[in-house]
Amino acid sequence: MQLDDLYRRVIMDHYKNPRNRGTLNEEAVTVNLNNPTCGDRITLQLELQDGKVQQARFTGEGCSISLSSASMMTDAVRGKTLDEALGLADKFSSLMKGDEVEFVEYEDLEALAGVKKFPARIKCATLAWNALRKGIEAKS
Amino acid sequence: MNAREIRELFPILRQEINGHPLVYLDSAASSQKPQSVIETVKHYYEWDNANVHRGVHTLGSRATDAYEGSREKVARFINAANTEEIIFTRGSTTALNLVASSYARSVCQEGDEIVISKMEHHSNLIPWQQAAKATGATLKYIPLQPDGTIRLEDAEQTITSRTKVVSVVYASNVLGVINPIKEITAIAHRNGAVMVVDGAQSTPHLKVDVRDLDCDFYAFSGHKMCGPTGIGVLYGKKALLEKMEPIEFGGEMIDFVDWQDSTWKDLPYKFEGGTPIIAAAVGLGAAIDFLEDIGLDEIDRHEKQLAAYAYDRLSEINDVTIYGPREGRVGLVTFNIGDIHPHDVATVLDTEGIAIRAGHHCCQPLMRWLEVSSTARASFYLYNTEEDVDRLVSSLLKTKEFFGHAIG
Numbered sequence: 258m259q260l261d262d263l264y265r266r267v268i269m270d271h272y273k274n275p276r277n278r279g280t281l282n283e284e285a286v287t288v289n290l291n292n293p294t295c296g297d298r299i300t301l302q303l304e305l306q307d308g309k310v311q312q313a314r315f316t317g318e319g320c321s322i323s324l325s326s327a328s329m330m331t332d333a334v335r336g337k338t339l340d341e342a343l344g345l346a347d348k349f350s351s352l353m354k355g356d357e358v359e360f361v362e363y364e365d366l367e368a369l370a371g372v373k374k375f376p377a378r379i380k381c382a383t384l385a386w387n388a389l390r391k392g393i394e395a396k397s
Numbered sequence: 398m399n400a401r402e403i404r405e406l407f408p409i410l411r412q413e414i415n416g417h418p419l420v421y422l423d424s425a426a427s428s429q430k431p432q433s434v435i436e437t438v439k440h441y442y443e444w445d446n447a448n449v450h451r452g453v454h455t456l457g458s459r460a461t462d463a464y465e466g467s468r469e470k471v472a473r474f475i476n477a478a479n480t481e482e483i484i485f486t487r488g489s490t491t492a493l494n495l496v497a498s499s500y501a502r503s504v505c506q507e508g509d510e511i512v513i514s515k516m517e518h519h520s521n522l523i524p525w526q527q528a529a530k531a532t533g534a535t536l537k538y539i540p541l542q543p544d545g546t547i548r549l550e551d552a553e554q555t556i557t558s559r560t561k562v563v564s565v566v567y568a569s570n571v572l573g574v575i576n577p578i579k580e581i582t583a584i585a586h587r588n589g590a591v592m593v594v595d596g597a598q599s600t601p602h603l604k605v606d607v608r609d610l611d612c613d614f615y616a617f618s619g620h621k622m623c624g625p626t627g628i629g630v631l632y633g634k635k636a637l638l639e640k641m642e643p644i645e646f647g648g649e650m651i652d653f654v655d656w657q658d659s660t661w662k663d664l665p666y667k668f669e670g671g672t673p674i675i676a677a678a679v680g681l682g683a684a685i686d687f688l689e690d691i692g693l694d695e696i697d698r699h700e701k702q703l704a705a706y707a708y709d710r711l712s713e714i715n716d717v718t719i720y721g722p723r724e725g726r727v728g729l730v731t732f733n734i735g736d737i738h739p740h741d742v743a744t745v746l747d748t749e750g751i752a753i754r755a756g757h758h759c760c761q762p763l764m765r766w767l768e769v770s771s772t773a774r775a776s777f778y779l780y781n782t783e784e785d786v787d788r789l790v791s792s793l794l795k796t797k798e799f800f801g802h803a804i805g
Contacts, residue, residue, distance in 0.1 A: 296757040296771040318770045320738035
């Protein structure tokens with residue numbers, strides 16, 4: 258088991274320079290989610306208008322995997338319809354289960370494929386995606 | 398004692414993890430088991446297994462003798478006055494819940510107080526939170542000093558004549574600090590309160606004498622002291638246990654059952670409803686034999702040495718924060734290293750064959766007090782050596798370098 262399998266350059270880049278870190282205005286859908294086994298937490302805000310994710314931003318504390326996953330997720334779903342966003346969440350779940358998945362529109366996500374070899378860390382990677390699902394479900 | 402020789406008695410420690418010899422530094426979560434405990438449990442199932450307290454047949458008698466033999470060992474191990482004061486439970490959590498549900502809920506009323514400390518594990522916090530909510534009692538916390546210790550003046554201040562129950566951990570699973578239980582017990586008693594002790598992290602590591610402490614209840618788990626999972630103990634003073642109502646009802650705990658009413662067996666059986674965890678109890682007896690063979694004082698001395706060595710070696714690493722005092726601690730060191738998340742630290746260490754714990758350690762309020770979301774923890778036991786600490790330190794340096802380059 259190599260460290261580089263898990264900590265790919267692209268993951269470290271999102272960890273070091275998170276995209277969409279911050280808050281949106283009060284009208285945005287807000288989801289607070291934590292990972293009770295480790296104390297990681299995320300606050301995800303979604304601007305959902307005209308059936309699309311116009312913007313997504315997050316704040317929170319977590320490890321490199323959970324924060325880089327949140328950074329990628331918020332980037333990947335921008336401009337997507339709610340169904341497309343949920344579709345991406347499903348694809349990400351498949352990736353964590355070990356399926357061969359391609360993210361044509363947002364290749365960075367494929368870097369997280371290495372997480373599947375570290376079962377204890379899968380919950381870190383899926384935290385932001387679970388928050389996304391919760392936010393979209395709350396709206397619809 | 399020779400930790401290197403003791404290590405050989407634990408089969409699980411002989412393996413490699415991710416291409417490196419295993420260094421197990423997570424005994425505070427659950428200790429490993431020596432061959433003798435594994436063999437005892439195996440022998441029980443291969444030769445003596447039957448239900449207890451009811452068999453007229455030979456196996457029933459053997460199983461009962463083995464189960465009750467363990468109870469006698471436990472009573473002697475913590476110096477209880479008699480075996481009626483030893484109740485087998487699933488672990489510390491169940492034991493503490495029993496006191497909170499049966500004792501605290503029957504004695505507490507609105508205006509009364511339950512006092513615990515700010516360093517409690519969730520298992521010695523939530524049962525009291527729930528008991529306070531159910532009875533209208535107030536849950537109060539003994540504050541901590543900046544180094545994580547309890548000052549007796551603060552205990553004096555927090556515990557009042559309205560306090561009915563005080564419950565404090567003997568040794569903290571995060572700070573490592575060993576609390577002045579005997580003195581806090583005296584304060585509780587002066588105020589007419591009963592004293593409950595969470596002994597999950599102390600019983601495996603130092604000599605416990607419940608009569609010397611004079612505490613009213615004492616809870617601990619078998620799996621942290623070389624015994625099997627699923628077995629724990631509640632010690633309680635006989636006079637208190639006799640007055641308490643059971644919280645689980647069914648077979649094994651009854652005396653006489655009629656259509657509308659029933660009566661309970663005598664102590665300790667009225668608190669042991671259902672078929673008990675016989676094999677694990679027998680295994681716990683073997684664990685006690687194993688620990689007593691080596692000597693608790695020897696184990697305590699070894700771990701304190703190791704903790705001090707680890708504290709000093711970790712302190713040499715730049716950007717390492719260690720939580721809790723250097724002195725007066727059990728064998729564990731909780732720390733953070735720069736901005737690197739404990740999860741990432743634990744994952745890097747795992748790739749080097751080193752097992753540590755990362756997270757909130759079931760102490761979310763204490764994490765809030767420490768102003769961190771999580772921490773890393775290395776915990777030691779009788780099979781750990783200074784070489785294990787050296788491996789930890791060199792892997793932490795590697796972690797730092799790896800993330801230093803990655804994060805910049």
